[in-house]
Amino acid sequence: xxxxxxxxxxxxxxxxxxxxxxxxxxxxxxxxxxxxxxxxxxxxxxxxxxxxxxxxxxxxxxxxxxxxxxxxxxxxxxxxxxxxxxxxxxxxxxxxxxxxxxxxxxxxxxxxxxxxxxxxxxxxxxxxxxxxxxxxxxxxxxxxxxxxxxxxxxxxxxxxxxxxxxxxxxxxxxxxxxxxxxxxxxxxxxxxxxxxxxxxxxxxxxxxxxxxxxxxxxxxxxxxxxxxxxxxxxxxxxxxxxxxxxxxxxxxxxxxxxxxxxxxxxxxxxxxxxxxxxxxxxxxxxxxxxxxxxxxxxxxxxxxxxxxxxxxxxxxxxxxxxxxxxxxxxxxxxxxxxxxxxxxxxxx
Amino acid sequence: xxxxxxxxxxxxxxxxxxxxxxxxxxxxxxxxxxxxxxxxxxxxxxxxxxxxxxxxxxxxxxxxxxxxxxxxxxxxxxxxxxxxxxxxxxxxxxxxxxxxxxxxxxxxxxxxxxxxxxxxxxxxxxxxxxxxxxxxxxxxxxxxxxxxxxxxxxxxxxxxxxxxxxxxxxxxxxxxxxxxxxxxxxxxxxxxxxxxxxxxxxxxxxxxxxxxxxxxxxxxxxxxxxxxxxxxxxxxxxxxxxxxxxxxxxxxxxxxxxxxxxxxxxxxxxxxxxxxxxxxxxxxxxxxxxxxxxxxxxxxxxxxxxxxxxxxxxxxxxxxxxxxxxxxxxxxxxxxxxxxxxxxxxxx
DNA sequence: CTGCTTTACTTAAGCGTATAAGTAAAGTAT
DNA sequence: ATACTTTACTTATACGCTTAAGTAAAGCAG
Numbered sequence: 001x002x003x004x005x006x007x008x009x010x011x012x013x014x015x016x017x018x019x020x021x022x023x024x025x026x027x028x029x030x031x032x033x034x035x036x037x038x039x040x041x042x043x044x045x046x047x048x049x050x051x052x053x054x055x056x057x058x059x060x061x062x063x064x065x066x067x068x069x070x071x072x073x074x075x076x077x078x079x080x081x082x083x084x085x086x087x088x089x090x091x092x093x094x095x096x097x098x099x100x101x102x103x104x105x106x107x108x109x110x111x112x113x114x115x116x117x118x119x120x121x122x123x124x125x126x127x128x129x130x131x132x133x134x135x136x137x138x139x140x141x142x143x144x145x146x147x148x149x150x151x152x153x154x155x156x157x158x159x160x161x162x163x164x165x166x167x168x169x170x171x172x173x174x175x176x177x178x179x180x181x182x183x184x185x186x187x188x189x190x191x192x193x194x195x196x197x198x199x200x201x202x203x204x205x206x207x208x209x210x211x212x213x214x215x216x217x218x219x220x221x222x223x224x225x226x227x228x229x230x231x232x233x234x235x236x237x238x239x240x241x242x243x244x245x246x247x248x249x250x251x252x253x254x255x256x257x258x259x260x261x262x263x264x265x266x267x268x269x270x271x272x273x274x275x276x277x278x279x280x281x282x283x284x285x286x287x288x289x290x291x292x293x294x295x296x297x298x299x300x301x302x303x304x305x306x307x308x309x310x311x312x313x314x315x316x317x318x319x320x321x322x323x324x325x326x327x328x329x330x331x332x333x334x335x336x337x338x339x340x341x342x343x344x345x346x347x348x
Numbered sequence: 349x350x351x352x353x354x355x356x357x358x359x360x361x362x363x364x365x366x367x368x369x370x371x372x373x374x375x376x377x378x379x380x381x382x383x384x385x386x387x388x389x390x391x392x393x394x395x396x397x398x399x400x401x402x403x404x405x406x407x408x409x410x411x412x413x414x415x416x417x418x419x420x421x422x423x424x425x426x427x428x429x430x431x432x433x434x435x436x437x438x439x440x441x442x443x444x445x446x447x448x449x450x451x452x453x454x455x456x457x458x459x460x461x462x463x464x465x466x467x468x469x470x471x472x473x474x475x476x477x478x479x480x481x482x483x484x485x486x487x488x489x490x491x492x493x494x495x496x497x498x499x500x501x502x503x504x505x506x507x508x509x510x511x512x513x514x515x516x517x518x519x520x521x522x523x524x525x526x527x528x529x530x531x532x533x534x535x536x537x538x539x540x541x542x543x544x545x546x547x548x549x550x551x552x553x554x555x556x557x558x559x560x561x562x563x564x565x566x567x568x569x570x571x572x573x574x575x576x577x578x579x580x581x582x583x584x585x586x587x588x589x590x591x592x593x594x595x596x597x598x599x600x601x602x603x604x605x606x607x608x609x610x611x612x613x614x615x616x617x618x619x620x621x622x623x624x625x626x627x628x629x630x631x632x633x634x635x636x637x638x639x640x641x642x643x644x645x646x647x648x649x650x651x652x653x654x655x656x657x658x659x660x661x662x663x664x665x666x667x668x669x670x671x672x673x674x675x676x677x678x679x680x681x682x683x684x685x686x687x688x689x690x691x692x693x694x695x696x
Numbered sequence: 697c698t699g700c701t702t703t704a705c706t707t708a709a710g711c712g713t714a715t716a717a718g719t720a721a722a723g724t725a726t
Numbered sequence: 727a728t729a730c731t732t733t734a735c736t737t738a739t740a741c742g743c744t745t746a747a748g749t750a751a752a753g754c755a756g
Contacts (some may be wrong), residue, residue: 005472005496007742018706023744032745033704052470056407057742061711065404066473067415067452076442080434081635087428093455094424097464102473103453104415107441116445122400124353124712125414125450148353232639262639269641287429291580291610293617293641355712366736371714380715381733405712408741472742700755707748716739723732 006051015045022046026053059124067104068096068314069126071117073135075109081230082258083286084303085132088154091307092130092314099315101127114139121147128314133157133166136200150317154310156201160327163317165310169201169283170208172299172332173253176281177212179297179334180251183345185279188213189224189249191238191263193256196227205255224249228259235259239266251279251340257286257298264292264339275341285335295337302330354399363393370394374401407472415452416444416662417474419465421483423457429578430606431634432651433480436502439655440478440662447663449475462487469495476662481505481514484548498665502658504549508675511665513658517549517631518556520647520680521601524629525560527645527682528599531690533627536561537572537597539586539611541604544575553603572597576607583607587614599627599688605634605646612640612687623689633683643685650678 008026012019017038024032025042034042059065070089072079080086093103104126108117114135120126126149131140133155145151145162153164180188190209194202210220223245226238235254242249243266252267254260260282264274274280274294282289285300309330313323336342356374360367365386372380373390382390407413418437420427428434441451452474456465462483468474474497479488481503493499493510501512528536538557542550558568571593574586583602590597591614600615602608608630612622622628622642630637633648657678661671684690 005742009742019743020706020708020745021704024705027744029745033702035704038704050470052467054408054742055471055473056404056413057711058744059404059711060402060408060713060741061743061745063711076438079438080431083428083431086434089453090424090427090455093453097455102468105437105441105451105453107438107445119400120450122398123403125403232635236639258636261636265639265641265643287580288606288609288636291584291613293613295613353712356714357712367713368715368737369735372735375714377715381735383734386734402712405741406714408711408743409713409715411741698756700753702753703751705749705751707746709744709746711743713741714739716737718737719735721733721735723730725730726728 005054006049008051008053011042011046011049011051014049015042017042063124065125065127066101067126068101069104069106069117069120069129071120071129071131072105072107073114073117073132074107076107078230079107082256082284084256084284087303088307088310091304091309092154092311093307095308095311096314101315118143118147121149121151128152128318130154130310130314133164133201134199137161150314152310152314152317154306156204158200158204163313163323163326165306165313165328165330167301167303167306167332168329169299169301169332170204172283172301172334173205173208174212175332175334176253176283176299177209178216179336179340179342180253180279180281181213181216181218183251183279183340183342185251186218187221187224187247187249187251188218189226189242189245189252191226191228191235191242191252191254191259193228193230193259195229202255209253228255230256230258232258232262235262236266239263240270243267243270243272249278251281254280254282257282257284257289257296260296260298260339261286261288261292264294264296274339275344279341280339282339289335290337292339294339297337297340297342298335300333300335305330353402354397356399356401359390359394359397359399362397363390365390411472413473413475414449415474416449417452417454417465417468417477419468419477419479420453420455421462421465421480422455424455426578427455430604430632432604432632435651436655436658439652439657440502440659441655443656443659444662449663466491466495469497469499476500476666478502478658478662481512481549482547485509498662500658500662500665502654504552506548506552511661511671511674513654513661513676513678515649515651515654515680516677517647517649517680518552520631520649520682521553521556522560523680523682524601524631524647525557526564527684527688527690528601528627528629529561529564529566531599531627531688531693533599534566535569535572535595535597536566536599536601537574537590537593539574539576539583539590539600539602539607541576541578541607543577550603557601576603578604578606580606580610583610584614587611588618591615591618591620597626599629602628602630605630605632605637605644608644608646608687609634609636609640612642612644622687623692627689628687630687637683638685640687642687645685645688645690646683648681648683653678 228234282298476498576582630646
């Protein structure tokens with residue numbers, strides 16, 4: 001199986017030069033003054049022998065890995081429950097790849113495995129690290145950030161700490177709720193995507209939901225709120241539960257599309273119509289949101305771009321460039337489709 | 349930013365022993381006969397100083413990286429178009445993580461970036477590599493496999509080459525088509541997930557679709573076939589196109605759920621009913637498949653398990669254990685929901 | 697022709713670890 | 727008491743690379 005690995009020393013010997021010369025040639029080191037003839041010759045031999053530099057050795061001597069870590073805090077079952085993370089990853093990866101970095105993905109099932117993430121940093125396995133905000137501010141700010149390695153947070157946190165890229169999600173929540181209010185709804189239910197007290201940004205969105213209603217003169221009604229857990233089934237069950245609430249809500253805001261879509265299923269299965277009986281608005285603008293029946297009105301979040309910006313911020317930090325906006329928030333956008341019923345309303 | 353990194357030498361000096369002793373203690377090397385007292389002492393000092401071994405140096409001296417690569421051949425826009433890959437990743441990662449390996453994800457946008465994947469292997473950046481089958485047999489078998497590093501393929505290939513884990517997807521296709529045939533359908537359309545001639549397994553599934561129909565005495569009708577491209581929009585458009593076909597198909601088989609769901613949207617948007625006017629069957633059993641309206645009948649593929657098995661196979665190969673089944677195929681399963689109309693048929 | 701600079705390399709050190717080989721002291725057999 | 731083994735370490739080398747420092751030959755000014 002193991003075929004012999006060609007080292008720079010092998011190339012040097014075959015080319016009749018020193019190993020240093022090989023290194024200078026292949027790294028195009030100007031100040032080494034390698035003659036054109038030698039350069040050509042060495043390059044040819046390297047090609048002939050099929051030489052590829054050992055990246056591990058390079059990393060050791062340069063004191064910096066070519067990998068950037070992505071730390072994901074989620075149980076394995078939930079990690080890719082919707083396309084949020086895949087989208088972030090795609091954007092991030094596309095940027096760092098251009099700069100010769102690779103993506104090292106580390107999933108921490110629970111906070112006990114937090115240690116393994118820290119070691120990723122401390123063991124010099126990664127030059128930098130992106131962290132998902134799900135962990136919560138206190139964990140992130142504590143040890144993670146002070147390991148001498150750039151850390152960028154993706155996703156929303158209550159406080160704007162350290163370096164982060166997220167979306168202006170609370171404005172998104174306001175747009176969603178205000179849109180429903182504008183359509184005349186008064187009993188607007190809410191399905192969160194995380195159990196109470198577990199995820200910071202879920203709590204923040206819920207607060208904003210309450211505040212937006214309050215601003216419209218509607219007093220907060222916790223009996224219209226259900227706590228889900230990211231996955232569709234939890235959205236479905238939350239909705240089934242809401243359907244037992246009398247009087248029925250006339251609209252539902254789902255904190256992610258996955259759960260909003262499942263909520264629509266529950267409504268329709270119960271023989272009610274979306275949006276005529278109950279209107280639904282989601283959050284994320286999932287790939288499938290435009291292709292449900294009815295198509296889902298939702299808040300668009302530029303997830304791919306969040307990843308890209310995080311990538312650019314990371315590359316900057318690796319080159320000691322302080323980001324212009326350390327806590328970047330990308331705008332969200334209301335996408336009106338049919339599940340909210342706006343198309344049924346005559347605007348005179 | 350860069351806080352000083354503690355090396356084993358630092359620990360050695362602080363503990364008043366040699367660096368070798370530190371290494372022996374921390375790696376629990378039996379034959380080194382380190383006394384209990386020294387052991388305790390060194391461990392204490394290491395903890396006090398916050399020592400974490402430099403993984404890069406370890407990899408260099410051990411001649412093996414702690415990373416396992418995952419090579420993804422897809423344009424960035426398509427890579428995570430549905431949950432297939434995330435599921436595989438999750439399963440794979442959960443297994444290799446137990447053995448102290450980490451996942452290095454490399455996305456090759458096009459076959460030109462194929463080189464970057466090869467270098468991943470040749471540069472000793474990874475101890476092993478999982479490869480997605482989308483690339484096709486010839487690419488995989490050519491250079492990739494002979495770099496002296498274990499390679500496991502996930503997903504279907506026409507030939508059973510090298511080491512691979514996939515699902516018995518062609519049986520799945522047969523089940524889907526036979527189910528529709530059993531419900532009395534004769535004009536069964538098909539929407540593939542890849543343009544003609546681009547992806548091996550798409551072609552194989554299409555062939556099986558034709559063969560299954562032929563076995564039932566239905567002659568192949570290419571006018572009932574449309575070529576999509578993974579994403580929902582392509583399924584939607586394919587279906588819109590099929591709706592112009594007269595006589596209309598009475599059933600549609602979508603090669604992935606994402607496109608099948610979008611096809612349902614196209615059908616319903618045209619004022620037709622699923623399944624009464626056109627029945628739909630998908631493939632994958634996507635998280636949302638149970639929550640569409642109507643719920644999608646589909647072929648369940650154990651994607652998470654494919655990833656896990658691939659992980660186990662990889663760990664085996666890294667320890668020179670030849671897998672019992674080098675080309676593992678996991679069974680698929682027909683999940684009957686409502687989009688096929690089976691629930692409307694009275695079984696006497 | 698001498699002394700200084702430039703060219704084109706080579707030699708050597710070091711990154712942080714693992715581990716084979718060496719060694720001094722203590723223990724044990726005879 | 728001597729020889730041999732065991733214990734408990736230390737010393738030294740290697741992994742493959744980058745890069746600072748060294749060097750011999752050529753170029754060139756005066």
